[in-house]
Amino acid sequence: MELLRAMCHISAPAGHETQLTEFVLRYVKQNMGQWHTTPAVLAGGEFQDCIILVFGSPRTAVFAHLDSIGFTVRYGRQLIRIGGPMAETGYRLVGEDSQGKIDCTLVVDEDTGALSYDFHREIDRGTELTFYCDFRETATTVQSCYLDNRLGVWNALRLCETLEHGIVVFSCWEEHGGGSVAYLAKHIYETYGVRQALISDITWVTEGVHPGQGVAISLRDSLIPRRAYVDRIRRIAAESGIPHQLEVEGSGGSDAKELQHGAQPWDWCFVGAPEDNVHSPDEIVDKRDIESMLALYRVLMRDL
């Protein structure tokens, strides 16, 4: 899990994904020689900080978002949220501004819920702070901030090793209202005619989705995917024998929001491992669920 560990340590809050984009691009260029199929790599310029990898004759695209939640420094010592991070007094936050590296502490006002930081100096207005990464691995689990969605990115990169036909997309801004999938989806549909999507992202442990029982196939979240497509995925998963769970939620969203609302007729389904301690520095995932996630993606990209 060295690749995962490395990516969890990289700062990439929504809107400022550059460092992770560069890391992934470097990884792709260094490793694609060993992959079964060499993809075309689309990045830079009109793709902003996103990356598209095109393998063979694609029928399905995998979307994994690069960005994470975090905090922006406002005025004085105030912080405001990037996306929806958990906030507890004492969380360690890191970043960098014109005066150098920052390693400070989150403070939550007990009465108002207002967020601020505790540090020996003022931090530049507009500086992004992210959780300090304490990556912990056991025989059965990985634990760190930002498994959502470094694990989805990891899954997509591992999938590349054996992928023959398909598209792998690394997107931006997912945690903060979106902003890249609309144009990525348009480009992919218009260039390759592809309109089947899998969302490689991390979901929640709940009373219906348990750690260790396999990757979750989401039947719905705040949005409802087209039943006919989800049913095909369920059939392929059932026939594969790979452990998986069915998720049904009334809230939550993903890159699929932009696919659903965009001007191309995408079919989409969220397929991802569940985590506990969501959006905190202590996100934890069962390794068996990571394994079944990758295994199911391999089958789905072949059979869909």
Place this chain on the structure above:
Amino acid sequence: MELLRAMCHISAPAGHETQLTEFVLRYVKQNMGQWHTTPAVLAGGEFQDCIILVFGSPRTAVFAHLDSIGFTVRYGRQLIRIGGPMAETGYRLVGEDSQGKIDCTLVVDEDTGALSYDFHREIDRGTELTFYCDFRETATTVQSCYLDNRLGVWNALRLCETLEHGIVVFSCWEEHGGGSVAYLAKHIYETYGVRQALISDITWVTEGVHPGQGVAISLRDSLIPRRAYVDRIRRIAAESGIPHQLEVEGSGGSDAKELQHGAQPWDWCFVGAPEDNVHSPDEIVDKRDIESMLALYRVLMRDL
């Protein structure tokens, strides 16, 4: 009203419209031989579960959504909403899962508002349930679940009988955040240059809109259409002598949301009969308002 009655009985919750799509397609194919103009029928594939009918040289498109509100089975006996259905303990819900037909009862927790079902067995996770249809017709009214929007679909299909030039669209997902009108609107604008729309949907009886006083022309809801277009519609309606009412709301939405926010310059106006008992199993509409709705659509599609 046998056509309306038949459609009210068909299950088509947002995301799973297939059965109603097939019904409408069959109806179109069986009846279009008797219509004044034979339309081109676009369906399947990139149109997902939507249908577009193109008559003559179109200037205006009518949008009628196929989908309805409903409920999804979550974990245990929990239900979550599809769109915004009314919920009262005792409502009869129907559906089908791997074990067969379902006919159960809605239960609303008095304290928490949480929804569940009462049935002799557990229902498969992800199963959609819809209101049991008790279709009631009198000399002056029709009453049933899902008049919103089977009546809008009915109006569009009846309009087809005499339509010379125009487009009739049957869309999906309207009740649950949308998801088809963006690509339908793009296809129509780019293929036919059409950017005038009428929304064939059902609205609310309020202190300003009364049953029996004619179809409602909505001057605004949560969104505001372009005044110049709505004024043209008002002039045509006034000259026609067809009974109608002007509606002004600050909330509510329709397929027009996707037209307003899409990347084509659509003009749109909601024109539809008002109903009482909105989003319940007992939606009721005055037959005079159905009549004036169809009459006004005939005039508008000719004169706009």
Place this chain on the structure above:
Amino acid sequence: MELLRAMCHISAPAGHETQLTEFVLRYVKQNMGQWHTTPAVLAGGEFQDCIILVFGSPRTAVFAHLDSIGFTVRYGRQLIRIGGPMAETGYRLVGEDSQGKIDCTLVVDEDTGALSYDFHREIDRGTELTFYCDFRETATTVQSCYLDNRLGVWNALRLCETLEHGIVVFSCWEEHGGGSVAYLAKHIYETYGVRQALISDITWVTEGVHPGQGVAISLRDSLIPRRAYVDRIRRIAAESGIPHQLEVEGSGGSDAKELQHGAQPWDWCFVGAPEDNVHSPDEIVDKRDIESMLALYRVLMRDL
């Protein structure tokens, strides 16, 4: 400031911008002979009530919204909001309906917050009312309703005088959910390949942004622009020596919402003078901030 004064007096609530559109078009045609570069003027038809001016070989587009907040007459004496106007009993509202000019008074129910009007007769359903304009100018300030965004329009028009290369866009519906920038942005990107934007709009005086200290460059509001683009703007502003302030907000939005969510890869940044008494009849802006706004736009359009 006669141009600004004239525009503040024109009624242009979201959805009914026609009068201001015509005023701006007339102004452009009367004045563009004196401008450094003569722009191509795109207006009417598929541009609805928007206007696009294209100068030279554009790299960057300026977006200024024409529309304002206001009120719509509902039933009886009820009013509902267009956008998010402040509401206080006694505000003077003006408009026009089938019976003639209207000059009435806003009434806010103290208990329910419900809005109504006080006038000697009933006003036609659907009539739009806007704040009565009391334009006040001192040596150091301008004060009026609708400085948001007549000042952004004024800035864009003044910028035209010296602009060599660039696009200036006058948009609609910004105050009420948007509805024009999606198609304008698509047209501009597909026709001219331009995907850099500046939002010429008015922001808020806060504890971090003070009147008289220069135009605000917004690092974020409810949305987060791409850091790389905002950093370029900050560097150009710093090198220019023009007074400016950095803004960081967690709420609020602008025409940039549609750029961020559209299907083209726009970079955008909000650059605008701060005002106090936001969305009231008494919006006030420091003249030094207007001056630095225009000065910074001139530099940015040259150097970006």
